[in-house]
Structures are given as C-alpha cells and as structure tokens.
C-alpha cells in the first residue's frame with residue numbers, strides 16, 4: 206500500500222469521528238475508509254493465495270502470514286503448537302480484564318479441499334475464488350474485527366482466543382481432536398466457541414446450532430456362486446440388490462420430506478451410494494457367465510443430531526440380515542453424543558445467554574438472522590460440542606451462493622462481515638452474568 210496512515214486514524218474515521226479527524230489531519234474521509242478497506246481486502250487475498258489445499262497444505266506459510274497480520278491486533282500471546290508433526294495450530298490470545306471468566310474461542314481452519322483446476326474458469330487460488338468461503342474469510346475477518354476493536358480502545362472482559370487449525374477437511378483428527386484433549390486447550394478455559402457456518406443466498410445471516418454426523422456404511426453379501434444360466438435363491442448379488450432397493454426406498458422417504466417442504470435437507474437422514482464392488486474378473490473385464498459369490502456396497506450416511514443411533518443400526522441390520530449371509534459395518538466419523546451423554550446441540554433460545562448476546566449483536570450490526578439450522582456437513586464444532594462447549598456456526602456472508610467450483614465472495618460482503626464480527630466479539634466477550642450460565646445452556 207502506497208499510503209501508510211495509522212490504523213487509529215483510519216478507524217476513528219470509520220466509526221463516526223469523521224469531523225474531528227478531518228479538521229485535525231485534513232484527510233479525505235472517503236479516501237481513508239477506502240484505504241482501510243483495501244488493506245483488509247488485500248489481507249484476505251494474500252491469505253487465499255497461500256496454497257493450503259490437501260494433500261500438501263502449506264501450513265508454515267499460512268501461519269507466518271497470519272502471525273504477521275495479527276501483529277496489527279496486538280495479541281497478548283501468539284503460540285504455534287504442533288500436536289502432530291507438520292500439523293501446526295496457531296493460537297492468538299487477547300487477555301480480558303477478568304481472565305478468570307471462561308473465554309471465547311473464534312475458530313477457523315487453514316486447510317482446504319484439493320482444487321479441481323479443470324472445472325474453474327479462474328485459477329483456483331486467485332483471490333476471492335477457491336476457499337474464499339470455506340473458510341479463510343472468517344479467519345481474516347476475526348483478525349480485522351479485533352484490529353478495529355483494538356483501535357477503538359475496546360478491552361474485552363473475557364479473554365478472546367483466535368485459533369487457526371489444520372486438517373479440518375480430513376477429519377480433524379490431527380488437528381482439533383488432538384487440541385481438544387490437550388493441556389493447552391484446558392488452560393484456555395473455553396466457555397463459548399464461534400466456528401464456520403455457511404453462506405446465505407438471501408439478506409438474512411444463517412447460523413448453525415448443530416450438525417449432521419457422518420457415517421460410512423458398508424454392506425457385504427456372500428452366497429453360493431453359480432452358472433449365469435441358473436435361477437436360484439440367495440445369490441450374493443441378488444441379496445445385495447434387494448438391500449439396495451430397500452435403501453433406495455428409505456432414501457426416497459427422507460427426500461420426500463425435503464421436497465414437500467416439511468423438513469430442511471439437514472433435518473433428514475441422507476444416504477447415498479458411493480461404490481459397488483462385485484463380479485468375477487476375467488482378462489477382458491468380468492466373467493459374464495458366472496454369478497459371483499460376494500459383493501459389497503458403500504454408502505455415505507449423514508444423520509441429524511436427534512436421530513437415535515441404535516435405531517439406525519437396527520435398520521442397517523434389517524437391510525443386511527445375517528439369515529441371508531449379509532453383514533454391515535459402520536465407520537463413525539465423529540461423535541454422536543457429548544462426553545456427558547448430551548445431544549450435540551447448542552440451544553438457540555432464552556435459556557442460553559451466549560445465544561442472547563449473539564442475536565442482539567447481529568441486530569445491533571443492522572443484520573437479521575434466519576431461523577437457526579443444523580449444518581448438513583461436519584466441522585470442528587462437533588468436537589467442541591462433544592466437550593459440552595456451546596458452539597455456533599456462523600460465516601457472515603449474505604447474498605452469496607453456497608460454494609461450488611467457482612467459489613466467489615463479493616468484497617462488500619467480506620467487509621460487511623468484519624463489521625458484524627466487531628459487534629459479535631464485543632458482545633460475547635462482554636457477557637458478564639455468570640449466574641445465567643446454568644446447566645440449561647447445554648443440552
């Protein structure tokens with residue numbers, strides 16, 4: 206940037222002290238606001254350009270960049286911790302005036318899914334495209350909002366921690382899961398977490414109080430092999446196809462609830478076939494005169510937090526009955542209940558003072574919240590809810606299409622998000638009334 210005005214001046218101008226600044230310094234306020242915004246956008250662009258896609262995310266460059274822009278925000282401590290070699294976390298801590306109170310954690314992940322370059326009309330790591338929404342925007346927005354608050358002289362009551370994690374896109378096991386069981390995490394004494402949400406195509410911000418859990422279901426069938434001409438009962442593939450048809454009917458019943466408007470997509474169980482494996486190999490492909498003795502199918506299952514996992518397993522057992530030489534296996538990709546046996550749901554009503562503070566902050570920022578939702582996918586939030594930490598998923602992006610191959614985020618939406626976070630961080634970190642933080646905060 207060619208002109209280096211002090212951040213204090215820029216923010217004074219941004220937040221309504223325009224007249225005094227003009228008479229004092231004689232700078233065009235419009236120009237000054239514009240310069241600040243250019244710098245904020247430039248930080249975002251620079252972060253996007255760091256290649257953090259799997260399979261080889263460059264966490265070192267991401268952390269050194271984030272540390273450099275965090276210096277503008279004057280954190281009390283900056284720590285990089287590697288629980289697993291090559292998988293660093295960055296933890297920025299802003300001490301509150303009462304550090305004995307449970308702290309706020311602002312979470313985001315540094316990694317992104319591999320870019321499928323062929324399907325992009327812009328180079329995927331050009332600014333404002335790949336991974337603009339998921340979720341590099343919020344990481345920079347947290348820091349820019351904290352810079353604004355710092356410049357305004359705001360001192361949080363509760364300590365605020367900003368955490369950048371690795372490996373969210375590949376289960377989080379070497380990232381958040383290691384973090385969650387660490388001494389360092391316990392010492393943060395986290396009372397509330399804010400994590401990523403999803404873009405909203407409308408004027409209203411979306412907020413997520415829970416998420417669906419992902420299971421991988423594998424069905425296997427065994428039976429007598431037989432000549433291709435022979436009709437007989439109980440062949441492996443006949444039984445596997447019967448199961449596939451039952452699953453398909455169940456899938457339709459869930460999808461009908463969505464199509465009819467009774468349920469949101471994230472409120473139903475989704476089950477989709479991922480692979481089928483069967484057949485007797487030959488030199489040219491498969492034997493076409495031989496009914497094979499085994500077959501296997503894999504399904505991706507996403508279940509909402511209110512589903513009883515035992516009921517679902519009973520259903521799987523009915524789809525793959527032992528009496529038909531079938532079996533099933535489930536691989537659970539994350540927790541179903543918290544360590545204390547609670548549903549992984551953060552209340553969004555008057556029982557939860559964090560929710561009240563959050564909702565009021567959105568209103569104060571001039572925004573409006575849509576009805577709180579369950580997130581269709583999984584994020585690091587599930588590990589925090591597993592620890593009974595109230596957690597909301599929130600990415601302040603209105604009038605934005607959900608990320609696809611040509612992911613995009615308008616600069617005004619990004620800048621508006623910084624504004625929203627200044628209200629949200631101020632409100633959450635100022636929440637005083639401990640007596641309201643009763644057991645009912647968590648379910």
Ligand SMILES: [Zn+2]
Pocket residue numbers: 314339340373401584
């Ligand atoms: Zn994400």
